[in-house]
Amino acid sequence: MAGRASRDMTEGPVFGHIMRMVIPMSFAIVAMMLTGIVDAYWVGRLGTAQQAAVQMSFPVSMLMMSVAIGLGAGAVSAVSRAAGKKDFSSVRRIATDALTLALLMVGAVSILGILLVEPLFRVIGATETMMPHVTDYMTVWFAGNVLIVGPMVASNVLRAIGNAVVPSMMMIIAAVVNLILDPFFIFSEVPFVGLPGLGWGVSGAALATVAANAVTFLLVGWYLAFREKLIDFSWPGFSEVFHHWGEIARVGIPACISNTFNPLSMVVVMGGFGMAQFGDAAVAGVGVGGRLEAFGIVPLFALSASIGAVAGQNGGAELTDRVRRAFLTSFAFCLGWGLLVALVLIVAQGPLAASFLPSAAGQEVARLYWMLVTLTVFGYGITIAASAGFNGLGRPSYGVMITSSRAIMVIGFSIAGAFIAGGPIGVIAGLAVANLLSGVGTAAYVLTRAPMTAKAGKGRKVPKPVDKVDAPA
Incomplete structure (x- = not known):
């Protein structure tokens, strides 16, 4: 491969390649999760309306992130398959076109978002007390969204060529910079240390996120262009660019849709037909149970972000036995890790439930969650790993089938269970x-x-060569 840290994953132990990507990615995901928690803490110190405004913005920001995840999946698929074929000129061209597509799409959506912030959030249900803070937060967030999405897509390109460490380092750097900037940007006087701050409130929280990602965008852009040499500054013509954009979108759009099934199914499960009908304690119990479970299964999320590159490279090289081994070993890892997390949570269920939930009813629900749902969470890991693997192979319809089937099961069995058992x-x-x-x-x-x-x-249509014809005498 072109760069120094890229790897050929069509040779050597398949599971070794997967774990080499999963381990650094796990640390990066934990760092990003902690950033979200600390963000919520600092904004909460501003007041209830400010906290509610930022929480109200979460579904919209997650929708935008799902677009970025989809574009990233499309980039991983196209780049990794070209890398598996050892077509390194195509790797550079596809990587460049993937970044260009991401910046153009996100830029256009961000402009639209800035223009429609107020009517959009009134439809969602923002109150009059929330609205000024929603506008402050989301205007800055939309304005800097290109700087948030850009590093995500660039990191996916690096993972597609087997470079897992640098993208993870970039995520951790972004998290650390965000954590440092948050209190200085949000408050006029930084809590606990008494240093002067900028006092920009919720706008400062959004700007801290944008600034942190701007730093990583510069770093990863430099790394892509000058260390991995994956930016092609030549102009190949609209035909080739549109062909690559189509190939990225062919995987990216279904991947984006697939990525929404799990959160949508959980909205139904937590709503009036599911847990909400049994009271606040039941909702709180499942919420805490799910959040602690999510920290435990971070390696499964990292696996889903890694297997696409391994499957894509080996699929591009037509090494079907290695592709099958990637799926098999990934599923075995999901089973082993999922059961280990369940064991830890079941053993520690009493102290954990008491620490996070004030009511006995909520604690009981959390303990039930860990003993039943977490004990089977390996199944969820298998579905997201399989979906990501098929995206890497350029077969996103299989991923949509898998994730949508699970979502239907989650909704159906949960509502049926609530009706039959009459309780959480x-x-x-x-x-x-x-x-x-x-x-x-x-x-x-x-x-x-x-x-x-x-x-x-579909292959790009190349014009037939025209025979040279002598000019008439």
């Missing part, structure tokens, strides 16, 4: 059954029936 145990049991059936079903299908070959989009 029914919803929790429904979630556990959905995890188990979707995980086992996905593993069985992938390993016995699903194709292990990479699939490219």
Whole structure:
């Protein structure tokens, strides 16, 4: 490969390549999670309206992030398959076109977002007390969104060529810079240390995120261009650029859709047909149970961000046995790690529940969640790993099928469980059954029936050469 830190993942132990990517990615995801928690803490010190405004913005910002994740998945798929074929000129061209597409798309959406902040959030339900803070926060966030999404797509390009350490370092740097800037940008006087700050309130919280990502954008841009030499400054013509954009979107759009199924299903589960009908304590119990579970299964999230590159490179090289091994070892890792996390949470359930939940009813629900849902969370890990792997192979329809099937199971079994049992145990049991059936079903299908070959989009039409004709005398 072109750069110094890139790796050929078509040779050597398949699981070794996966773990080499999962480990640094896990640390990076934890850093980003902690940033979100600390952000919420600092904004909460401003007041209830400010905190509510930032929380109200979360669904919109996550929707934008899902677009970035989709574009990143499309970039990983196209770049990794070209890398597997050892077509390094295409790797550079696709990487450049992927970044260009991301910047143009996100820039256009951000301009629209700035113009429509107020009407958009009034539709969502922002109150009059929230609205000024929503406008302050989201205007800055939209204005700097290119600087947030750019590093995400660039990091996906690096992972596609087997470079896992640098993208993870960039995420950790962004998290650390954000944590340092937050109190200085938000408050006139920094709490606990008494240093002067800028006092920009919720705008400062958004600007801290944008500034932190701007730093990483500069760093990762320099690294892509001058260390990995993945930026092609030549102009190949609109035909080739549009062809690459189409190939990235062919995977990226379904990946974006697939990425929304799990949060949408959980909205239903937590709503009036699910846990909410059993009271605040039940909702709080499941919420705490799920948040602690999420920290425990960070390596499974990291796995889903890593397997696409391994499957894509080996699929591009037509090494179907190695693709199958990537799926098999990933599923085994999901099973082992998921059961380990469940064991830890079950053993520590008493002290953990008491620490995070004031009511006995909420504590009981959290303990039930860990004993049933977390015990089967390996099934969720299998579904997200399989979906990401098929995206890497250029087969996003399989990923959509897997994630949508699980979402349907989650909604159906949870609502049915609530109706049959008449309490939180029914919803929790429904979630556990959905995890188990979707995980086992996905593993069985992938390993016995699903194709292990990479699939490219339609080839670019190249004009036929015109024979030279002598000019008439």
